[in-house]
Amino acid sequence: MIITLVGYMGSGKSHVAKVLSQKLQLKIIDLDREISLKNKMTIPEIFAKKGEIYFRKQERETLHQLLNTHSAGILSLGGGTPCFYDNMETINQLTESFFLRASVGTLVTRLSSQMDKRPLIAHLNPEDLPEFIAKHLFERNVYYSKAKFTITTDGKNPEQVADEIWALV
Numbered sequence: 457m458i459i460t461l462v463g464y465m466g467s468g469k470s471h472v473a474k475v476l477s478q479k480l481q482l483k484i485i486d487l488d489r490e491i492s493l494k495n496k497m498t499i500p501e502i503f504a505k506k507g508e509i510y511f512r513k514q515e516r517e518t519l520h521q522l523l524n525t526h527s528a529g530i531l532s533l534g535g536g537t538p539c540f541y542d543n544m545e546t547i548n549q550l551t552e553s554f555f556l557r558a559s560v561g562t563l564v565t566r567l568s569s570q571m572d573k574r575p576l577i578a579h580l581n582p583e584d585l586p587e588f589i590a591k592h593l594f595e596r597n598v599y600y601s602k603a604k605f606t607i608t609t610d611g612k613n614p615e616q617v618a619d620e621i622w623a624l625v
């Protein structure tokens with residue numbers, strides 16, 4: 457079984473993946489990490505040197521490669537993965553998908569200290585972050601909500617979120 461974690465940047469996908477992999481004894485497959493290894497560049501470097509369209513193509517190709525070669529694991533996606541091409545259909549066909557839903561307030565709190573590491577928000581003034589996230593999330597929720605399960609994460613730690621997922625698989 458592959459459990460896929462879907463959600464906006466800062467929704468806790470990586471932390472929850474870590475806890476869940478220990479609980480379920482499944483290995484973590486991190487899509488951004490695989491793209492980074494394949495391209496021998498960090499994600500911000502790929503965006504800066506090759507552009508977002510190149511990144512999205514790599515993301516789709518790597519997603520397919522990973523799903524063709526693994527039959528078990530915790531797959532942690534990038535925040536945009538479900539929103540491009542037919543990625544969400546592929547994910548739902550081959551995996552158990554969980555949307556980690558977080559409010560704009562929670563996301564702003566988590567992301568405001570790490571804007572420089574995130575190419576999509578690195579250029580923003582910190583005071584514009586709440587409006588940017590609110591709009592972006594509104595567009596992306598259409599895709600995220602196609603996940604098979606939705607877990608609300610506000611006020612919960614990764615351990616609690618992982619337990620909720622565990623109870624559903």
Ligand code: S3P
Nearest residue numbers: 464465466488499534535536575
């Ligand atoms: C992105 C989210 C990032 C990474 C890239 C684009 C997005 O992953 O894939 O910077 O479009 O939301 P995280 O959600 O793990 O930060």
